[in-house]
Amino acid sequence: MTAALSIKNLHKVYDNKFEALKGISLEVQPGDFYAVLGPNGAGKSTTIGIISSLVRKTSGHIKVFEHDIDKNFSAAKQELGIVPQEFNFSQFEKVRDIVLQQAGYYGLPRAKAAERADKYLKRLGLWDKRDTPARMLSGGMKRRLMIARALVHEPRILILDEPTAGVDIELRRSMWDFLKEINAQGTTIILTTHYLEEAESLCRNVAIIDRGEIVQNTSMRELLTRLNQEVFVFDTSTVLAQAPTLNGHKVELKDEHSFEVEVEKGQCLNRLFAQLSEQNVEVVSMRNKANRLEELFVSLVGNQLTGEEGE
Amino acid sequence: MNFNGQWVALSTLVRKEIRRFTRIWVQTLLPPVITMSLYFVIFGKLIGSRVGTMDGIPYMQFVVPGLIMMAVLTNTYSNVVSSFFSAKFQRSIEELLVSPTPNVIILLGYCAGGMARGLLVGALVTGVALFFTDIQVYSWVLTVTIIILTSLFFSLAGFINAVFANTFDDISIVPTFILTPLTYLGGVFYSVSLLPDFWRYASQLNPILHMVDAFRYGLLGVGGEHVYIAFSGLALFTAVLFFVGLHLLKTGKRLRA
Helix, strand or coil, X not given: CCCCEEEXXXXXXXXXXXXXXXXXXXXXXXXXXXXXXXXXXXXHHHHHHHHCCCCCCCEEEEEECCEECCCCHHHHHXXXXXXXXXXXXXXXXXXXHHHHHHHHHCCCXXXXXXXXXXHHHHHCCCHHHCCCEHHHCCHHHHHHHHHHHHHCCCCCEXXXXXXXXXXXXXHHHHHHHHHHHHHHCCCEEEEECCCHHHHHHHCCEEEEEECCEEEEEEEHHHHHHCCCEEEEEEEECCCCCCCCCCCCCCEEEEECCEEEEEEECCCCCHHHHHHHHHCCCCEEEEEECCCHHHHHHHHHHXXXXXXXXXX | CCHHHHHHHHHHHHHHHHHHHHHCHHHHCHXXXXXXXXXXXXXXXXXXXXXXXXXXXXXXXXXXXXHHHHHHHHHHHHHHHHHHHHHHHHCCHHHHXXXXXXXXXXXXXXXXXXXXXXXXXXXXXXHHHCCXXXXXXXXXXXXXXHHHHHHHHHHHHHHHHHHHCCCCCHHHHHHHHHHHHHHHCCCCCCCHHHCCXXXXXXXXXCHHHHHHHHHHHHHHCCCCCCHHHHHHHXXXXXXXXXXXXXXXXXXXXCCCC
């Protein structure tokens, strides 16, 4: 099967000699919901910039479905919808005009463009704002406008660069539902995000990129199974002077009414509670410490970050 | 992108550009009309009545082609330079760059928008001029060709200026320090035959002088000894600017990282 997106040995060196990408390669299959994770400056936006033609690659190959961007970028662009990180529409144009213009730039006849623009403005809750200049919209509305604009030519791949940055929780959840819906309808979605919960909740596959290199490229399920340690937080009614002693567990006192315990995945907890009872520690509640994926992410890129600080 | 798609993209871009300058007509259309009306009243009517004739025609008639030309070229230039630079500044140019719209359509679209404003202002100024003097067009073909070619030339120049500009100051340098002096010294208000030999020959290096001369010849049928040289030169330099503009878009200079 032809990959929706195929990147091979992609390099980018900026004019100031900064090497943003050091030969990354990845493949995204049609219909996938794919996350690209990485710290600031890792090369995520540079990669998206090259795919969308806003950044010139130094070397490497990119194919969008069967279209090589070096040979037929025009056909490749027809397959792509791009939602950038920064707002990049005219602040003085009206909402509907912005979407209609984008449809026109993709060659959609006026009547078809109007039909599509109205459909996506309604679906994304912007219909009431269709005649409002873009500068009058809230931050969340501006993000939704960029999604409507990216979808108006109905691309087979939607690429979103930090789509929910600065968006409140309720709106973020509704955007997730919308993205899941269009993914279920067949649109391949590639997403960069800082919210690891977002990637965990939405994406089936993930690439972790750091300092211009891919450090992990696997399924989300596979990534999460690598976590064999879980941390539970226990709240107690007993006042604790020191952390309880629990054989086979690492324990850390947080304050006089709570402590954290590291537990191996799948391990029986009965013995742990028995030991607590023996030490007269009354537990009133316990919870899993979030966020598991965040811990893994830090473990994958954290050492290098620490190394950087030390240099 | 097929031909129909390219046509849709071009008409979308031109429509957007026209909507932009008509939406802010108080800034774009009204000021040149008021300024040119003042020129007609002061230079044409009040001073012109004392000047008498210039190159064998009433002074009022003499200044009309130059003032129309001045309005067209300054408005064409400023429309493209400000619109394209604003799109760069707000990053809305990315809407076009990520789309499959070919570079030639982007260039033609912005130029057509600038030409639409320049020619509309030119028509309005011509309308105002008719309140002050009669105009019997000597050659419609030459008049229309030279005004279209001139507006295309200055729209391309404005586009190239906008690509290189980094700040709003950069888009006002050329109009202030190059275009305005060349226009005022380009035979709009006087005939170069009045100048001493040195300045008369030096004036021949001013391209706007030849544009105004050719337009005056097309409109009134006076002068125009070198009209075909002016026409050929303008066509040649317009072609050069067109390919420079296209090259800048293709290489992505100042547009793509």
